[in-house]
Structure formats: C-alpha cells, structure tokens
Amino acid sequence: MKANKRTVWFLTLLSLVAVISIYYLKKEAPMDLDAMAIFGDADKVTVSKPGDADSAKKPVYADSMLLEEMRMTVQNERSNLKSQLTDKMTSADSTAEEKSAAYDAIAELTKTSSAEEMMEMQIRALGYPEAFVKKDNGKVTITVISEDGGHSSKMAAEITQYVMTSWDDARTVQVDFMNQ
Template identity: 55%
Template sequence: MKANKRTVWFLTLLSLVAVVSIFYIANDNSKMPFDGLALFGDKAPTPDAVVDKVDGTDKQTPVFAESYLYEDMRMTVSNERSHLIEQLTMKVTSADYTAIEKNEAFDEMAEITKRNSVEALMEMQIIALGYLDAFVKTDSEGVNVKVLTLDGQSAKQAEEITHLVMTSWEDARNVSVKFETGS
C-alpha cells in the first residue's frame, strides 16, 4: 500500500498533537506559580519572583537570576555544538574526504542531534517533577545534571533524578546531580 506525502504529514502532525495533549493533561497544573487570573486583579504580577501563599501571607522568592545562568549554560553548549555541526557539514559536503570519513562525520552529526533532543527531554521531565529549572549535559564521561530548587536537596530527590536520567539515556553510566538553591 502506497501512502502519499499529505497522508504521512497528517498522521505525523496528528501524533505530535496527541503526544503534546497527553503531556499537558498529565502535567499537574497546581504547581504553576502563575495561573493567568492575576492579570485581572488589582495587584500587578511580579515577573522576577515566585509568590508562595502560605497561611494568607505572600512570600516572594526571586528565582530568575539563577535561571538566567541555566539559559547561559544552554546557549554555550548550543553554540559549541552548532559550531561542531558546521565543521562536520563542511566535511560531509567537501570533495576532499573519503566516503568513510564522510559517513563518520554524518554519524557524529546524528549523535549530536540525538544528544540535544535527549537533554532537552530530560530537562523538561526534571522540571515536570516540580523543580524550578534544570540543566542536563551529556558527554563521554557521563551525564551532568544541575537542578535549581527552592527546597534544598535530599538523597531521595537525587535518586529520583538519577533514575529518570538512566531510563531516558541508554548511554548513561555515570550520573552527577548537583542541586542549587534559588535565593
């Protein structure tokens, strides 16, 4: 049976919508610091703080300063990998290299792309566990995870993150988890 391109694209789009819908339905929305209703209240929302309501009092905790550091780390890794992919692309398109060298470069590009997607998925899964932010970097030595949290750290939390990483990345042999407290 021969499927045309339109049918394949439709089924791909439909499956993507289904996966995203299931993720948002399964995600516990009670952990969200902003519920959208604050737009219509008398008090303006504070963009640089998480507001926790405990016993009727508002406790504001700034978290974005540390979160920007995580974004900087992501951008640094992304820039390094983009530069490496550019070099590998030039190698693949050049006539100066053999077919074996081009295949190796292509395989390395595929590995970089796979690492990027797995790291992004692990970061989303860790944040879904209730942490403020997460940074995951895989390399030949293992997986390094940095987690931004307000609650501090515990051995149980580190075990949970390690288990998540080990199940998400088949090449994860050595997992390092570091917690940073948002202040």
C-alpha cells in the same frame, strides 16, 4: 481581473481584522513583562535587607539565567562542531567513509541535544522549576534549581534513578542543586 482585486481586498481586510483581534485580546490579558529585563541591566540586581546597615550591596545573578548561559555555551560548542562536520561532508577532499562518519556524528549530536531537552522537560515534570542536562560520553551532568532551598540525597537519588532508567548509555550521573 475584478475577481483578483476582490480577493486581494478580502484578504487584506481579513488580515486587518485578525491583527486588530489579537491586539484587543492581548490588551485585555497582557503578558507579564519584567521591566528590569527590558530597560535595565538584566544581569545585575542589588539587594539589601532592611536593618542591615553594614551589609554591602552585592550583585545577584538569577539562577535561571545561569542555566540559560550554560545552555547557550553547549549550543555554541555543538553548533561549531556541526559546522566543521558539515564542511567535512561537503568537502571534495573527503572520502565517502569520512563523509558518512561526519553525517553520523551530526545525527548523534542532534539526537543528544533532543534527548537532553526531553530529559529537562521530564525533570521539570518531577516538580523542579528549572533543570539543565548535559550528556557527554556517558557522563550526565544535571543542574537543578530547587524551590524550597533544601535538597536531599533522596532527591538526587530520584533524579539519578530516573536518568539511569531513561538512558541506556548513561554510566555516571552527577546532580547539582542550586537554591532559588
């Protein structure tokens, strides 16, 4: 019984040391937090230029937030579809072929989501700060935030070429640029 008490006591002290160590490490190198996102209205920020007396204050939406909303919309649609397919798979009324087709559709949705996330990472590796990729029946739509404010047909061609060589079933690729 003493060994069990010692073990519990030792593990408690070890976890306490770990928590305190992490606290002090984070205290010395704190993470950057955006106070506006925590305490304020994260979606709307008003911007006015000095010397522009007649310009009205307009809400500004962060481009990355728009891309995140697009990701969440696609994720919700796919989640709803997956739950419908799962219900079909678990239904006693479904035939074996229908259950197999539902399983294959779920696997395809998972594969598509993974491929889109991988393509977003690869586009970021090409030098673009943020990208959103959606693939739907052979059509690939890519929204890219460009840093320098300008975009060219050369940049769009580079991304299109990269997508066409990466995905065999990509028939059309549409590249949209958003200025940062």
